[in-house]
Amino acid sequence: MAANRARQLHGLYLTRGCRDPDKWADLAKDYASNAFLREAAIIYTKHLPQRTHHLPLLIVLLKATASRPDPGLGRALHAEAVKSANARDLLVGTTLVSAYCKCGLLADARRLFDGMPDRNPVTCNAMLSGYAAAGDMVKAEALFAAMGSRSPVTWATLIRGFAEKGDVAEARRWFEATPPGMRTVVTWTVLVNGYVAAGDMETARELFDKMPARNAFVWSSMVTGYFKGGDADEAQAVFDRIPVRNLVNWNALIAGYAKIGCCEKALEAFQSMLDDRIKPDEFTMAGMLSACAQLGSLEQARKVHKFIIEHRIRKNQFVLNGLVDMFAKCGDLAFARKIFDNMQWRNTECWNSMISALASHGQIAEAIQLFSEMECSAQKPNEITLLAVLGACTHGGFVDEGLRIFNKFDVYGVAARVEHYGCLVDLLGRAGRLREAYEIVKKMLAEPNEVIWGSLLGACRVHGDADMSELVSSEISRLHSRRVSTNDAEYILMSNIMASSKRWEQAERMRRKMALHGVGKTPGCSSVEFDIPEHKYA
Template sequence: MSNPRTENPSSNWVYSIRSCISKKKPKTAISIYTQSRGKGGNLTSAIPLILKACASLSLLIYGQMLHSEILKTGVERDVMVGTSLVDMYGKCRDIASAHKVFDQISEKNAVTWNAMIGGYMRNGHTHKALVLFEKMTRRTSVTWIELIDGYARNRNTAMARQVFDEVPGELKTVVTWTVMVDGYVRNGDMEAAREVFERMTETNFYVWSVMITGYFKKGDAGNAREIFDRMGVRNLVNWNSLISGYAQNGMPEEALESFTRMQDAGFKPDEVTVASCLSACAQSGMLEFGKKIHDMILKNSIGMNVFVSNGLVDMYAKCGDLANARLIFEGISTKNSATWNSLIAGLAIHGQTREAIEIFRRMEESGEKPDDITFLSVLSACAHGGFVEDGLEVFSKMKKYGLTANVKHYGCLVDLLGRAGKLQDAYSLVRGMPMVPNDTILGALLVACRIHSDTVMADNVLELVRKVSFNCGIHDDAHYVQLSNIYAASEKWEMAEGMRHIFSTRGSKKTPGCSALMVRGN
């Protein structure tokens, strides 16, 4: 039996690094390597592993530093080290360096060629990848997979399918079939994906999840559930695909019902499961269910990664338990934009305008860049709280962060100005918008006109309504009902009757809203 004290210390480091890579903890692996470099021992065997970690995290600068160390040790011509460098540079989008290293490797194996083909494909150089493919004297199943996956990633499913059909029978594995299915799904072609999927004589857990997720992304929950129900044996990933699909499609009850079924089947939830369930609880306002999931996270020592932490903040905030939302929020050491957005949105929804603005300003001070969702939440809070000056200030900051206001941001500002009685400012804002106003914005203007009994502004809005109706070729009768009520409240009976006549002659049917996309056709 070996004595741990006499073992080579570097071998222990390598074992720890390899363990981290297998457990998909690349950051920890890099940290171990960084700490071990100054403690002696030959760690050359760990270099390919760390290059793999760099590739998964797209850490080009660290990868370049490792390359410099490799040159000093003189192992750059080792085929394993060289191949790892090619793979790292390709995945980090430095295809020129990948090609340079590839050319310097005198004894290349199939893995080296595959890494270079994969690098070309990831960087959009499909022709160069094909040229390299044609030069190979010995191709493996991975070679064909790199080509099929590469074409699919570059949105050329026709070429991907052509390559797939040319794969020799002995090299067409279940993974090859799965990559073709995944390629179609990634490009939104579920009909073609289903055709290939149904032809598979052997399947794996992953391809079932690909199909389930693909249908959910198209909003087809029925087919997603049908695929799931066909499975004879399932794993946790399959259950997660079903639960997260329901949650992402606004079907929280179905998501939580599936979660219960999953537990009854003997599966223990992981981070992905609880994050999806917390989202479902947030959507449905099921605070007690959300608290049970929180207890489960603590009791089962489920990892509090960024998705779980943000899910808890979002669930508590949207369910109205702002005290717990803030408590968890303050306990998160590294917050991303989603963390801040969850709390800001929750505060906005529950009328805590001043607090939402305060959190927004703290976000700015933290150095985290606000995004479109951040500004929409803050503007919505300002509109409901009547904070006109704050709202205008927040709106003006969008350009500072390189963001372009969309129709929803303008809608919040129009609503804010309208509620405050600043109808002329709201009208001028709408007239100056870079996009055609949609029904929501026009409706907000009309509501403001009704609240403040401003028939003069209502006349101006009527012209806008007519213009938008003419450009879109459709009409929303609700606007004319609003106008009729405004005129009637001001005893302008003839105008009110005119609006009612327009409404009645079209059969009293409300038509779909007109958006900027519908007007501009792009």
């Protein structure tokens, strides 16, 4: 049942004073299946007084909570289980342990686990999975050692914990210790994926070739791994070997091409997937949206958006973020903003996309205003947000606002990086506050690079400050004294600064030094997109 239909029924039941527990229970299940967990929990607590007769519903709610971690709701349902005398039920207890673990509440999960009168291997695996997911492999090993009965899932869970923590050697040791009867395709897949995540595709391929059987996930893992390593040909070769391709495999191929910038290949793969009669999902479309955003083709963007609507693709956070980013990068900023404004919940990445889009399209005041709204929201700025808004301040000349934001980095919990200092120096340099910019660079915790000094040197040229330019140039010379190569931009900037300030002798000396080192200006160039091949998406 769709969420809107569930809401309509909810209103109808309230109006008519419905007392049928089965109808309320079905409505609660409908809410839970549509991820409206709090509405489902309210029905469970307020409209089902004989809750002991609805143990299956409690299990449904607990499983839904585990799939979408909500600590408050998990504890509330735990309390309901205690009140209804269901807390000692083995299935309820196991599901609660899993829910607490997925919410990151390992101490609560362990207290519940230790207090359970009965435990089975599934219960133990749930607790083991919690420790492994949190990277607490000391407690995971201790629990593993205490388990009287182990299943293939138990071994795979322990191996996955070490692999995801980055300790592939220890994961391999436990893999080798796994009894032959417990070494399933999942166990193999976990270890292969561990090597893929570590970037060791050679060992991953060695294990992959030895696998007695392969599942869809391990094929996709290998495809993703080769794309991550920049080897698109090998990724395609592995994909072509898949005996029966499913949606997961196609998603890996499309996302892989999109991530390395081979956007036309991504679009071609999408069309081939449709030709194979594989129905795309929201993850497929996230890859497609990324590809279209990079292409910058508004016509292509509108086709993909139309496809999403016509095929009723679920608009989750990835899809909505992708739509905002795609339309912004394809030039339709108004439509991107419309999607953004209609979103019920926005994560940090979505705020970043919209702020960056406004800034890059010259809507500086709007970008800064949106950043102010983000400061008041539940999502806090990260280093990408701050880089975007500082860039906006730079291009708009909002010096005081830029300084205010930079001075609040500690409040945001973000450590200023070289890129942030570069924006601030550029901001002050454009405003002619060269001495202030110089002092900030000198006080940087990290060593300033030639980009920052070059930015300040460029500002010196714009404002014709030859004295400051010599000071900055001496800093660049010290930076270069540890290198063999020479920075062409420095010579060109210094020569121009000397000439613009009518210090002709110094300018001539700089020109001779440029000739001695073979420095010359590189002509600029532009690229123009003539056409993008037609993709029918049908």
